[in-house]
Amino acid sequence: MAGIVEQILSLATMAYQYVLLLLDICRLIFQTTILYITAIWHIFKPPPPKSVSGEIVLITGTGHGIGRELALQYSRLGAKVVCLDINEVNNNKTIGEIKREGGAAWGYKCDVSNREDVRAVSQKVRDEVGDVTVLVNNAGIMPCKPFLKHTPDEIERIFKINVFAHYWTLREWLPSFIASGHGHVVAVSSICGFMGTANLVPYCSSKFAIRGLMEGLVEEMRYGGRNTNIKFTTIHPFTIDTGLAQKPRIRFPVLNPITTPAHCAEAIIDGMRRDYETVCVPTRDYYLHIFTGILPNSVRKVFLDFMDTGVDEHDT
Ligand SMILES: NC(=O)c1ccc[n+]([C@@H]2O[C@H](COP(=O)([O-])OP(=O)(O)OC[C@H]3O[C@@H](n4cnc5c(N)ncnc54)[C@H](O)[C@@H]3O)[C@@H](O)[C@H]2O)c1
Ligand SMILES: *[C@@H]1O[C@H](CO)[C@@H](O)[C@H](O)[C@H]1NC(C)=O
Numbered sequence: 001m002a003g004i005v006e007q008i009l010s011l012a013t014m015a016y017q018y019v020l021l022l023l024d025i026c027r028l029i030f031q032t033t034i035l036y037i038t039a040i041w042h043i044f045k046p047p048p049p050k051s052v053s054g055e056i057v058l059i060t061g062t063g064h065g066i067g068r069e070l071a072l073q074y075s076r077l078g079a080k081v082v083c084l085d086i087n088e089v090n091n092n093k094t095i096g097e098i099k100r101e102g103g104a105a106w107g108y109k110c111d112v113s114n115r116e117d118v119r120a121v122s123q124k125v126r127d128e129v130g131d132v133t134v135l136v137n138n139a140g141i142m143p144c145k146p147f148l149k150h151t152p153d154e155i156e157r158i159f160k161i162n163v164f165a166h167y168w169t170l171r172e173w174l175p176s177f178i179a180s181g182h183g184h185v186v187a188v189s190s191i192c193g194f195m196g197t198a199n200l201v202p203y204c205s206s207k208f209a210i211r212g213l214m215e216g217l218v219e220e221m222r223y224g225g226r227n228t229n230i231k232f233t234t235i236h237p238f239t240i241d242t243g244l245a246q247k248p249r250i251r252f253p254v255l256n257p258i259t260t261p262a263h264c265a266e267a268i269i270d271g272m273r274r275d276y277e278t279v280c281v282p283t284r285d286y287y288l289h290i291f292t293g294i295l296p297n298s299v300r301k302v303f304l305d306f307m308d309t310g311v312d313e314h315d316t
Pocket of ligand 2 (some may be wrong): 088089092
């Protein structure tokens with residue numbers, strides 16, 4: 001008698017677990033379907049851009065190129081911009097231009113690869129401007145030559161500026177984002193953060209590292225739903241005519257247009273204001289990347305040869 005009761009009980013427990021599993025799967029399917037439809041809907045009708053007016057936006061590498069344009073455009077949207085560059089002459093020019101337009105800007109000479117420098121400048125920013133609410137890690141270098149021609153010092157320098165600088169600025173500003181439950185981190189990676197490229201091996205690996213840093217942070221912040229109000233956006237530009245890529249090789253400029261720094265900055269700010277996690281410039285490169293990602297390796301290589309895009313070796 002006792003044996004039968006036990007059997008019935010264990011059967012009932014098993015059935016109960018199956019019902020729970022089934023319900024959980026139903027919920028998952030329902031949830032993902034809704035999110036899928038919303039995501040497709042957003043391709044055609046993007047979510048509205050948030051305001052950046054009144055935000056304190058710190059941007060690195062504002063003396064030239066994309067960083068300079070970002071500073072100008074964030075200022076035009078009503079943000080207070082904090083401009084960091086190792087090149088004080090150029091950075092001062094950017095500050096001057098923003099002030100002439102009636103914007104609010106603060107300039108600081110800073111070697112972002114230097115921990116102590118970042119620490120000291122951040123303290124000054126805290127005292128003179130206030131707590132940063134948007135951090136844009138943009139400064140980067142791109143030495144371009146075959147793997148064995150890069151000197152060890154150069155390889156370290158690429159990682160110090162392109163990767164470690166992000167750590168030093170994040171260590172300064174992420175705590176106040178977490179404390180206030182408000183903040184946005186933007187990292188400028190590259191299309192080279194998605195695909196390896198000849199003559200750019202250290203650069204590519206530094207840009208891949210940024211993706212790991214940002215994806216890891218996103219997961220850590222949303223873990224347990226604790227800091228979901230802090231947003232992260234990683235930017236993957238193709239060639240932008242700032243002079244950084246001195247000898248770009250592009251077989252079909254119609255398919256792979258070179259973008260101006262102004263358009264690039266516009267795309268970055270637009271993606272950031274819509275809280276996108278991944279932004280390619282031009283934006284449609286995102287789909288190209290997904291497309292090449294699902295190809296078999298051999299097909300992908302033939303496709304890359306067909307597109308024949310890359311950079312040729314240059315000295316600086
Ligand atoms: N230009 C492109 O084709 C392209 C493509 C993809 C990604 N990117 C990325 O965009 C970012 C900006 O590139 P860009 O083309 O505007 O470059 P740029 O050379 O025009 O400007 C970079 C700025 O960063 C500053 N800088 C360099 N090292 C610094 C340091 N240690 N501390 C502080 N400031 C420093 C420079 O003085 C300069 O003002 C980089 O991270 C780059 O890798 C550029
Ligand atoms: C840049 O501007 C600051 C503040 O106006 C000034 O102190 C500094 O000397 C300037 N630097 C250069 C190199 O022009």
